[in-house]
Amino acid sequence: MKDCTEYIQNLCSYVDGEADDSICKEIEKHLKDCPECRVMVDTLKKTVVLCKEGEKKHLPAELRAKLKSALEKKWKERFGNEADEETPPDGEK
Amino acid sequence: MLAGSQLRVDIRFAKRVLIAYNHPMNEKELVIHARGGDRDAFNELISNYIDKIYRLGFKVSGNEEDAQDILQETFLKAIDKIESFRSEASFGTWLYSIAMNVMRGCFAQRKKMALKPIEDYAPDHSDTGSSGLFKWNDPHEMFENSQIQGIIDDFIAEMPEENSTPFILRYIEEMPVKEIAGVMGLSVSAVKSRILRARLALREHISSKMEEKMP
Ligand SMILES: [Zn+2]
Numbered sequence: 491m492k493d494c495t496e497y498i499q500n501l502c503s504y505v506d507g508e509a510d511d512s513i514c515k516e517i518e519k520h521l522k523d524c525p526e527c528r529v530m531v532d533t534l535k536k537t538v539v540l541c542k543e544g545e546k547k548h549l550p551a552e553l554r555a556k557l558k559s560a561l562e563k564k565w566k567e568r569f570g571n572e573a574d575e576e577t578p579p580d581g582e583k
Numbered sequence: 584m585l586a587g588s589q590l591r592v593d594i595r596f597a598k599r600v601l602i603a604y605n606h607p608m609n610e611k612e613l614v615i616h617a618r619g620g621d622r623d624a625f626n627e628l629i630s631n632y633i634d635k636i637y638r639l640g641f642k643v644s645g646n647e648e649d650a651q652d653i654l655q656e657t658f659l660k661a662i663d664k665i666e667s668f669r670s671e672a673s674f675g676t677w678l679y680s681i682a683m684n685v686m687r688g689c690f691a692q693r694k695k696m697a698l699k700p701i702e703d704y705a706p707d708h709s710d711t712g713s714s715g716l717f718k719w720n721d722p723h724e725m726f727e728n729s730q731i732q733g734i735i736d737d738f739i740a741e742m743p744e745e746n747s748t749p750f751i752l753r754y755i756e757e758m759p760v761k762e763i764a765g766v767m768g769l770s771v772s773a774v775k776s777r778i779l780r781a782r783l784a785l786r787e788h789i790s791s792k793m794e795e796k797m798p
């Protein structure tokens with residue numbers, strides 16, 4: 491019987507359903523005889539589930555405003571004031 | 584009568600409406616407009632990636648200041664290099680690859696823990712039999728979700744970013760492996776093995792935290 495080390499390289503692909511059929515069959519055969527690798531598969535799955543449960547962070551509003559003004563400044567340096575800017579031309583209020 | 588500046592603002596607004604509803608510009612068109620100095624087109628191009636790149640920076644660094652720096656630096660570089668974007672790649676892939684370079688620079692000085700080689704995570708049957716893997720039933724019975732997320736985030740931030748980045752893109756942003764390879768300038772198999780190493784290390788870390796918690 492092959493050592494578990496030989497299966498571990500493909501466990502991630504197996505767990506994600508991306509392994510070739512022949513590899514899947516080999517792994518499944520090994521899993522029948524190896525409780526350790528079964529626990530490994532189970533906990534590898536749970537690891538990703540736990541990661542996905544985390545809330546998706548968004549850029550806070552004040553940082554968004556900071557980013558916006560930094561990018562505006564940079565844009566003006568690069569391209570100058572464009573015709574579609576909100577800045578009124580001279581002489582207007 | 585409208586004042587000149589008022590009219591200008593209205594034209595600008597009308598243009599946005601036009602872009603949004605009547606004629607949604609595709610990515611290629613937006614890039615052409617952005618290159619010509621159209622800031623609205625650029626803003627449109629980056630709008631989908633602000634939160635994504637912020638999250639990536641936050642996970643990899645473990646703190647908000649670094650995440651903000653990475654995000655800003657990425658977009659400033661994108662403005663600088665907008666002419667060098669060739670549309671063979673998607674704009675997102677191009678943007679992420681800039682973020683990769685920014686992060687590489689950011690973490691070059693920092694010492695991160697080294698991960699074990701993949702084989703070392705395999706179950707070991709050779710010794711006394713005390714090496715049994717610990718089976719987690721429901722992790723939520725042992726920890727509150729916020730505690731689990733804290734354990735995960737702290738550990739990911741300690742990992743070398745060459746492992747954490749592809750792991751985050753794969754499982755948190757759900758990016759296909761092939762695209763991650765494009766973004767990181769690596770082969771698919773190299774990406775897969777980096778992700779595997781990160782996943783095995785994280786699995787082991789969570790497991791040890793669970794075991795500690797056992798009565
Ligand atoms: Zn095994």
Ligand SMILES: [Zn+2]
Pocket residue numbers: 493494524526527706708
């Ligand atoms: Zn075995």
